[in-house]
Amino acid sequence: MNIETVMVIGAGQMGAGIAQVFAASGYQVSLYDVDQKNTQKGIEGIDKRLKKQVGKGSLSAKEYEEIMERLHLANEITAAQKADLIVEAVVEKMEVKQAIFAELDSLAPSHTVLATNTSSLPITEIAAVTTRPEKVIGMHFMNPVPVMKLVEIIRGLATTDEVYQAVYETTKKLNKTPVEVHDFPGFVSNRILMPMINEAVFTLYEGVANEEDIDQVMKLGMNHPMGPLTLADFIGLDTCLFIMETLHKGFGDDKYRPCPLLRKYVKAGWLGRKTGKGFFTYET
């Protein structure tokens, strides 16, 4: 199983980062988004980040040129016809992901591996809409992708050892550390992280402390590099809510009930850093 050409679907904060690390590791990458403005914005973000590295001397001008040459903007999803591996990073909604996987399954060659960067949704359920569940796998990168070392590799019920091994080796080539995880809601990372974030929102909701102080307690008291509310803004409050709903539905336990304040912020369009307002305010 030879992976040389990669397609990334969704050019938001995760998709653009994923495209960048593949291109930086020598892969040919096409980046596609349903909204072409986002693809353009994604490529511009990559360009800016790489130029910063050139400025700091950690990347040569030649390497910058080569990485940018390996990155291609795809106007159509039919670019899937040329990919050995496709990584989907669109909104965290099962029906959206399933529609994309069904389309990719009909377009991509039979050898193509279909991976999803989902934070919490069952891989097996996404795979079920394809005719190749054995080639569907979870590749859960962390945010920001170019910086964070971990990738959770999630096996669906039907994922073969050969596909798992190919994705594992590819992850290592990206200079990341793969960890094998089985297919349960939230995997390992978000099963542990999201209830903590949700509890921080409840703490705010119940007036136990204000935003700054909640974050300060976790930073200074627990040695977390970032407070939970700042982290929630960074991840995106919509994504946090989708993940809590997946945990709640998947385990059926009330301890995963999303905080009403989180729902309220998402309804208001306060999605965190990406919209300029969440628990804190940001310049956009």
Ligand code: NAI
């Ligand atoms: P985002 O909101 O920044 O980007 C999503 C992108 O998908 C948007 O550009 C949107 O136009 C595009 N899109 C929506 N529907 C589409 C379709 N049908 N076809 C093609 N493109 C489409 O979201 P973000 O944060 O990048 O998250 C994407 C995925 O990555 C989600 O599944 C999320 O759970 C997962 N994830 C997010 C992390 C985070 O910290 N934000 C961390 C790890 C995984």
